[in-house]
Amino acid sequence: MADAASRLKSLVEQLLGVPLPVRIRAWDGSTAGPPDAPALVVRNRRAVRRLLWKPGELGLARAWVAGDLEIEGDLYVALDLMSTLVWERGEDARSLVQMLRDPRARAAVRGLVKVAGVPLPPAPPREEVRRSRTRLHTRWSDRRAISHHYDVGNDFYEIVLGPSMVYSCAYWEDGGTLESAQRDKLELVCRKLGLTSGQRLLDVGCGWGSMAIHAAREYGVSVVGITLSQEQASYARKRVADAGLTDLVEIRVQDYRDVADGPYDAISSIGMAEHVGSERYLEYAEDLYRLLKPGGRLLNHQIARRPQRDESAYDLDEFIxxxxxxxxxxxxxxxxxxQLERAGFEVRDVESIREHYALTLRRWVADLEADWRRGLALAGPGRARVWRLYMAACAVAFERNRIGVNQVLAVRTPESGESGLPLRARTWGTG
Structure with a gap:
């Protein structure tokens, strides 16, 4: 096909009813669109078939993961320009059937079918997980989900996360490094929890052990860290041993629902609660409340989405x-x-650190891109492309306030009403 890019641009704009904000570079070498904009490189006709059979975010993701689509130019600028189409107009393009209700759209789809060739649905990339809608957040399904994400390989995560090996939002100041920003985040959590020597801390979703090591080394607390990832646990145990903290830190492969050795003086849950699920969240909060002693504190560090007018219509992000x-x-x-209050907690402080996560994600992407060849070798091309796209897209989502991240400090306040918190907010300590 001569000048496939112009044909694609015209048909897609007819389908969407708006101009494309990016250039298109097609498999025949042709280009069309704003000359100074990043280019969406359509490497083959299969990419078009993927989008026809799954319009919107998931079709784009499948084409990206498979290598059928690429971005030429600034990835963040491209994602920002395309975000309105993917996040807003994409809601109306969930299925081919919906699009075919409009006569102009039907004509555009017929044209795209001619461009794409034989209209058979390509198989999803092997990295895609088929979701079971019937039994969510059982112990088995949670182990499977955690293994998919965290057992990519510790060497791969070392590339992305750097020496801190902290996989959650850092706490930045101007001119700071990723390592110092992650140390500052761990220190902030410890201060909010009011940790003192001799206390017991439960770190739920302990990852590679960074929070447990920091709390034990800097505050002299006894820490139990739990994770569902075997690879994380092995890595964390070695770090604990290398730090000479085996007398203070225990790393377990354990579900939070199975922890039975409370009470603890404090609980940290950093970037874990996103995995719990809405149906299980009250149970999660009640379990943590049960594990705390009266006066104990919980620091729940969690990503949040913007609320919708109709929450019953909320659906999960297809790509994620x-x-x-x-x-x-x-x-x-x-x-x-x-939900935390329903479980019995007194919520005492909420701090939004949304912009900090955008900065963190941009640094993770830069780290991966700087060692891209090794990342490909360690994780495979498809998985490496997944991580690059999701981290860059999430950075844009945080920057545009589509999602946020919050630290919620809650207390199991005793019957006396004495919370143990300082009179002046955010001085922390023990009051």
Whole structure:
């Protein structure tokens, strides 16, 4: 086909009813669109077939993961330009049937079918996880989901996360490094929890052990860290041993629902609650409440989505669910606070650090891109492309306030009403 790019651009704009904000570079070498904009490189006709059979975010993701689509130019600028189409207009393009209700859209689809060739649905990339809608957040399904995301390989995560090996939002100041920003985040959590020597801390979703090591080394607390990832646990145990902290830190492969050796003086849950699920969240909050002693504190660090007018219509992010965090769910901040209070907690402080996560994600992407060849060798091309796209897209989502991240400090306030918190907010300590 001569000048496939112009044909694609015209048909897609006819289908969507708006101009494309990016250039198109097609498999025949032709280009069309704004000359100074990043280019969406359509490497083959299969990419078009993927989008026809699954319009919107998931079709784009499948084509990206398979290598059928690429971005030429600034990835963040391209994602920002395309975000309105993917996040807003894409809601109306969930299925081919919906598009075919409009006569102009039907004509555009017929044209795209001619461009794409034989209209058979391509198989999804092997990295895609098929989601079971019937039994979510059982112990088995949660282990499977956590293994998919975290057992990519510790060497791969070392590339992305750097020496801190902390896989959650850092706490930045101007001119700081990723390592110092992650140390500052761990220190902030410890201060909010009011940790003192001799206390017991439960770190739920302990990852590669960074929070447990920091709390034990800097505050002299006894820490139990739990994770469902075997690879994380092995790595964390070695770090604990290398730090000479085996007398203070225990790393377990354990579900939070199975922890039975409370009470603890404090609980940290950093970037874990997104995996719990809306149906299980109250149970999660009640379990943590049960594990705390009266006066104990919980620091819940969690990503939140913006609330919708009709919450019953909320659906999971298709790309994230299929390729990144299977069965993961984001809740509005108000929902999280309500569930913690229903479990018995007194919520004492909420701090939004949304912009900090955008900065963190951009640094992770830069780290991966800087060692891209090794990342490909360690994780495979498809998985490496998943991580690059999801981290860059999430950075844009945080920057545009589509999602946020919050630290919620809650207390199991005793019957006396003495919370143990300082009179002046955010001085922390023990009051």
């Amino acid at each position: 669910d299929a390729y990144v965090f299977p069965d993961g769910e984001l809740a509005p901040l108000g929902t999280t606070v309500t």
